[in-house]
Amino acid sequence: MYLIVGLGNPGAQYAKNRHNIGFMMIDELIRSPAFGPEKKNFDGITSDGQIETAKGMEKVLALKPQTFMNLSGQSVQKAMQFYKIKLERVIVFHDELDLAPGRLRMKLGGGHAGHNGLRSIMANIGPNFMRGRMGIGHPGAKEDVLHWVLGDFGKSDQAWVNAMNDACVRALPVLLSGLPDAAERYTTEVMRLAPAPKLDTRQLNAQKDG
Secondary structure: EEEEEEOOOHHHHHEEHHHHHHHHHHHHHOOOOOOOOEEOOOOOOEEEEEEOOOEEEEEEEEEEEEOOHHHHHHHHHHHHHHOOOOOEEEEEEEEEEEOOOOOOEEEEOOOOOOOOHHHHHHHHHHOOEEEEEEEEOOOHHHHHHHHHHOOOOOOOHHHHHHHHHHHHHHHHHHHHHOOOOOOHHHHHHHHOOOOOOOOOOOHHHHHHHO
């Protein structure tokens, strides 16, 4: 079984935040008829499903921790322990300031770069899990970061956000294939399905205004 986690904060007031793009990806995933109804488990919301890969059907547990971002690792750890899921089968999708809007990079291990969700997960299960880094861009100044990540995506962002989440879901058979270069192939496929937008100066300024 794979554990696919999307990071975010619970509550309607956070639902459209840039920080919640991981939740958005999971919401898109569990809309599939291959996934069952949402359940409250492991201090989170889960849905069981299956994804067909080139090597056969893979069971998947989708998880949205409901502990708020800075305690996400508690939820992830509980799900892992219950299902005895190995660390190499944990994949966490999260917002990434250091990537341009709409860019995706898969990364195994590494630091948390100040991301409290990653920090919590690393404290609970260690650093060597796969991360799906979903680019939201950077506001340009360090003091603007908190407002930026907890601000809502703008109307002009919706097309690429929706396309990116759809592509991340559609390409999952590649990521779960078990091939040595699955992460690289997955990144390429997501970017093929949903190329990152080319933002001009006016659009970037509009993003900063929320």
